[in-house]
Amino acid sequence: MNWKPAIGLEVHVQLKTRSKLFCGCSTAYGSEPNTQVCPVCLGYPGAMPVLNREAVRLTVRTGLMIGSEIPGFSKFDRKSYFYPDMPKNYQVSQYDQPFCVGGGVDIQVEGRTRRIRIVRIHLEEDVAKNMHFRTVSGIDFNRGGVPLMEIVSYPDLESPEEAQAFLLALKQILQYIDVSDCNLEAGNIRCDVNCSVRPADQAALGTKTEIKNMNTFKGVFHALEHEIQRQVSVLEGGGRVYQETLRWDPDAGATHAMRSKEDAHDYRYFPEPDLPPVRLDPAVVDGWRASLPEAPRVRRERLVREYGIPDYDAGVLTADQAVADYFEAAVRHASNAKAVSNWIMTEMLRRLSERAMDIRSVRISPESLGNLVQLTERRTLNSNTAKDVFAELFEQGGDPRSIVERRGLARISDPAALESLVDRVLTEQARSAADYRAGKAAALQFLVGQVMRLSKGQADPHQTADLLKSRLKT
Amino acid sequence: MTMDVSNLTVTKAVESLSENAVRSVDLVQALIGRIRERDPVLGAYVDLNEADALEQAAVADTRRAQGGAGRLLGVPLAIKDVLNVRGQSCRCGSRILEGYVSPYDATVVARLRAEGAVLLGRTNMDEFAMGSSTENSALKVTRNPANTAHVPGGSSGGSAAAVAGGIALASLGSDTGGSIRQPAAFCGCVGLKPTYGRVSRYGLVAFASSLDQVGPLTRNVRDAALLLGIIAGRDPADATTADVPVPDYAAGFTDSLKGVRLGLPREYFVDGMDPDVEGRVREAVAVCRGLGAEIVPVSLPHTEYAIATYYIIATAEASANLARYDGVRYGFRADGAEDSLDLYVRTRAQGFGPEVKRRIILGTYVLSSGYYDAYYLSAQKVRTLIRGDFDAAFQQCDAILAPVTPTPAYRFGERTGDPLSMYLSDIFTATINLAGICALSVPCGLTGGGLPVGLQVIGPAFGESAILRVGHAYERSRDGKAGA
Numbered sequence: 011m012n013w014k015p016a017i018g019l020e021v022h023v024q025l026k027t028r029s030k031l032f033c034g035c036s037t038a039y040g041s042e043p044n045t046q047v048c049p050v051c052l053g054y055p056g057a058m059p060v061l062n063r064e065a066v067r068l069t070v071r072t073g074l075m076i077g078s079e080i081p082g083f084s085k086f087d088r089k090s091y092f093y094p095d096m097p098k099n100y101q102v103s104q105y106d107q108p109f110c111v112g113g114g115v116d117i118q119v120e121g122r123t124r125r126i127r128i129v130r131i132h133l134e135e136d137v138a139k140n141m142h143f144r145t146v147s148g149i150d151f152n153r154g155g156v157p158l159m160e161i162v163s164y165p166d167l168e169s170p171e172e173a174q175a176f177l178l179a180l181k182q183i184l185q186y187i188d189v190s191d192c193n194l195e196a197g198n199i200r201c202d203v204n205c206s207v208r209p210a211d212q213a214a215l216g217t218k219t220e221i222k223n224m225n226t227f228k229g230v231f232h233a234l235e236h237e238i239q240r241q242v243s244v245l246e247g248g249g250r251v252y253q254e255t256l257r258w259d260p261d262a263g264a265t266h267a268m269r270s271k272e273d274a275h276d277y278r279y280f281p282e283p284d285l286p287p288v289r290l291d292p293a294v295v296d297g298w299r300a301s302l303p304e305a306p307r308v309r310r311e312r313l314v315r316e317y318g319i320p321d322y323d324a325g326v327l328t329a330d331q332a333v334a335d336y337f338e339a340a341v342r343h344a345s346n347a348k349a350v351s352n353w354i355m356t357e358m359l360r361r362l363s364e365r366a367m368d369i370r371s372v373r374i375s376p377e378s379l380g381n382l383v384q385l386t387e388r389r390t391l392n393s394n395t396a397k398d399v400f401a402e403l404f405e406q407g408g409d410p411r412s413i414v415e416r417r418g419l420a421r422i423s424d425p426a427a428l429e430s431l432v433d434r435v436l437t438e439q440a441r442s443a444a445d446y447r448a449g450k451a452a453a454l455q456f457l458v459g460q461v462m463r464l465s466k467g468q469a470d471p472h473q474t475a476d477l478l479k480s481r482l483k484t
Numbered sequence: 485m486t487m488d489v490s491n492l493t494v495t496k497a498v499e500s501l502s503e504n505a506v507r508s509v510d511l512v513q514a515l516i517g518r519i520r521e522r523d524p525v526l527g528a529y530v531d532l533n534e535a536d537a538l539e540q541a542a543v544a545d546t547r548r549a550q551g552g553a554g555r556l557l558g559v560p561l562a563i564k565d566v567l568n569v570r571g572q573s574c575r576c577g578s579r580i581l582e583g584y585v586s587p588y589d590a591t592v593v594a595r596l597r598a599e600g601a602v603l604l605g606r607t608n609m610d611e612f613a614m615g616s617s618t619e620n621s622a623l624k625v626t627r628n629p630a631n632t633a634h635v636p637g638g639s640s641g642g643s644a645a646a647v648a649g650g651i652a653l654a655s656l657g658s659d660t661g662g663s664i665r666q667p668a669a670f671c672g673c674v675g676l677k678p679t680y681g682r683v684s685r686y687g688l689v690a691f692a693s694s695l696d697q698v699g700p701l702t703r704n705v706r707d708a709a710l711l712l713g714i715i716a717g718r719d720p721a722d723a724t725t726a727d728v729p730v731p732d733y734a735a736g737f738t739d740s741l742k743g744v745r746l747g748l749p750r751e752y753f754v755d756g757m758d759p760d761v762e763g764r765v766r767e768a769v770a771v772c773r774g775l776g777a778e779i780v781p782v783s784l785p786h787t788e789y790a791i792a793t794y795y796i797i798a799t800a801e802a803s804a805n806l807a808r809y810d811g812v813r814y815g816f817r818a819d820g821a822e823d824s825l826d827l828y829v830r831t832r833a834q835g836f837g838p839e840v841k842r843r844i845i846l847g848t849y850v851l852s853s854g855y856y857d858a859y860y861l862s863a864q865k866v867r868t869l870i871r872g873d874f875d876a877a878f879q880q881c882d883a884i885l886a887p888v889t890p891t892p893a894y895r896f897g898e899r900t901g902d903p904l905s906m907y908l909s910d911i912f913t914a915t916i917n918l919a920g921i922c923a924l925s926v927p928c929g930l931t932g933g934g935l936p937v938g939l940q941v942i943g944p945a946f947g948e949s950a951i952l953r954v955g956h957a958y959e960r961s962r963d964g965k966a967g968a
Binding site: 049052053054055056057058059060061088090092093094097098099100149276278279280283284285286 | 721722724
C-alpha cells in the first residue's frame, strides 16, 4: 500500500530582545548559571510580571511577514504543571487569543513550491534549564523567562524533506526580519513534531504521535524518517498507532514513548490575572507593517527583473537581507550589476566566511566596491590587480581609486609605452619569438608573461597579446 | 520621655514629631513596652524587629534634625506578614515559607519607607490570607482585644488586633474577600479596601490576583486617608495598577453630609443577621441622615450568587498562585524525598495547613478540563453581573451603607468545624472584591455583649474620596469630639 505522511510542526523561537519577557533581566547567552535572575523570573512570592513590548512587536512582525491576521486583542494565560525548570509551576503563555492567527510559509522541494499553512503564533516565557551532574541536579534560571514565540503549522508537510525545508525557510524569514538569531547551538529554535500516516487515497488523517523537544533540523529529518517508517510497519502489520508523546534518541536512531494520551497533563489554562489583555493600536500595527522588509522571494524576483542578474545570483544575495542591501547599495555606483554580484558572491562571501564575519561589519563600503567594479569595467585595472585592491579594501577600507594611484596599479594605457615594452621583450627573447614564428603557439603566452612582468602587472594581457601577434607577423 | 501610645493616631504622631514634642525613638520604645505587656495575650505580632526599628527611628530623628521631611517621618507601623520587606522573613502564616527571607521590598513598603516610616514588626494572619478568624495561622493564636475569648477576624487579624489593641498606630493589611474590613469590624478599628488597581500588589504574596488589594487598618478615618494617599498610585511593576491621579483624600472632609446620597441595599439586611449588628448599622444610617445625607433604597440582585462566585474565582487563582511553593528554591523543604514529584508531595503535604489544601484542591478542580466552563467561566459571567449591580446602584447614590459582617466576632473554634458557614459570613465583603470597587469599615458601636460592630461604606471604582468623607463625618459625629 502507498502511505502518505502528514506532518505538523510547533516551532519555538527565542526572540531577540535585550531583556526577558516579564522582567528586566538580560537574555545574554552563555553567562554563569543563575546570574541573570530576579524575584520575577525566579517566581518569588509577591513578584509580578510586566510585559516586554518589544517581544510583542517581534511576534507581530513575524505574523505580518508570513501573512497572519493580527486580531488586535490578545491575552495571556497560565498553563499549570509541576516541573523543576518552571519556577512558578505555571507557564505564562497564550491559550485562545494569540497575537497572530493564520498565514503561511512557502517551501520549495524538488522544484515544487508549496505553501504550508500556519495555525497561529503566540508568545510565552521560556523555562529554565535543568542540569544533571553525577549525584545532584541543578537548575540554571538564566534562560527562564526569555521570550519564546511558538509558531504552529497545520499538518501540511508530507515528507521529512518538506519538514526540513519548512524549518529552513522559516529560519531564513526570522533572520531576515531580525526577530531571532536562530542560533541552533544556543537553543534559539526548538520544535515539537506531529506526525501521522494514512493510505494515500484516504482524506482523513491517521492517529498522530508527537516527538518532543527537537533542537536540530537534521534531527527532525531523521526522527521523521524513522517515525514514518515505524508507523507504516505497525499499520502494515495490522496493528494500530497510539496517540503518544515520543522522545527521539539520536544515538539509537529510534523514538521512545514518554507518555501516552491517557496520562496527558491537564494544563488547567485560565487567563493570567496579573497581566491586562493587550490591545494593539491599529495605527501601531500599520507602522510595524510598513517597516517590514521585502520578503526574500519577492526581492529575489525583483533583483532579477531590475538588475538583470541570473536567478541563481539573486537567490544567493537574498539569502541574507544585509547582503542584498549591500548589493543594491553597491550597484548604485557601478554600471555592471552582474559584475557587482560576482564580487559579492565570490571574493566577499568567501572572505566573510573565512573570518566568520557579518557583511554589516565589513570595512569595504558598498560605494567602494561599486567604484572598484567601475575601474575594471573601464579597463583601468585588470582582474588580478583588482583582486589585490579588493583585498586591501576588505582589510582596511578606503577608496579604490586612491589605492590604485598610491600603488601605481593603473593599467598602461599609453600605446607607445606598451610598444616599447613589447619591442624590448622581442629583442630579449628572440628565441621564443622565433619559436612562435615557427608555429609554436604556446610561445606567445610566455612572451605575454614577460611583458606583464616588465610592466609589473600593469599591462593589459589582451592588448599585449594582440600587439605581440601583429609584431610577430611581420 | 514616655508617652501613652495606646490611643495615638498616625496624624497625631506626625504632628507631635514635627513639633519636636516627641522623638521617633521614644515612640518606638513606648510601643515596644506596650507590645511586651499586651502582646503575650493578643498574639498580634509574629515578628517584632526591636533593634532594627529603634535604628530606623534614630535615623528618622537624625533626618528630622537635619531638616529632612517625609509624610511619615519617624512613624512606626506594623506590616501584615504577607508583604515582602527586604531582609525580613515573610511567612504568610504558613510553615511552607519557613526560612524564606525577602530579597526585595513590596512597592507599598518602599513607599512607606520613602516617607520615613519605621517598620516595627510583622502581624499574624490566616495562612496565605485564607480565612476569616486568623485561626488558620500556623504560627500562633491572635485574640480579639475587645474580648480575648473571641477571634479577631481575618485574615488580617494580627493587624486589626494590634491597631485596636493599642499596640500599633496603624498597619497595612490585604483584602481579598474582606480580610481588612472584617477584622477591623470585629476588633473595632478602621479598615479600607481600595479599588482594585488603586494600590500596587507588587510584593504582596498573591492569594487571588484579581481580587487582592493592599489597604490600611487605622484608628480613625483620617489616618486611612493619609496612608492611602501614600501607598496608592500607578506602579510600573504592577501592570494591573491604574493610571488614575491620587488626590488628597482628606481634602473634602467636613462634618456635614448635606447633598450626599447614600444607598441602602435591601439584600444586605437579611434574616438571620445578628439583631445587635443590624441595630447598630441602622442607627449609623440614622446618624448619617441626621448629618444631611439622603438615604435611598438600592438593589444588588445578584448578591446571593456572590459567595459561590467568589470561592470559585479565588480558589482557582490560588491553586496556580500557590503552586510555586514546592521546596525547590526557597522556604520549607521536606526531608527524605526520592525524586522531584515526591519532593513536591511531601513538601506541600507538610508545609500547607488544611484550609490552604482545601482551597488548592477546590481551585484545581474548578479549572480542570471538562469543568472549566461550568465553574470558572460561569463565575466570571456572574462576576460581570455583580459589577453591573453596583454600576446601576451608583447611578442612584454616591455611596452605599451596609453591615461589614452578619455577626460580631465569634468564639474560638465556633466555626472551624464548619468551613461553609465561615465562607458564608463573607457575603457583605467578598462581593465588593468581585466588583473591584472600594469599601471602608468604620466602627459603629458595640453589641450588648460588648463586641464591636462595623459599618461598611461602599463606593464606586476610585470613589475612595467619597467613602472616606462619609466615614469621617460619621465617625466625628459618633465620637462627638472635635479634631482627630
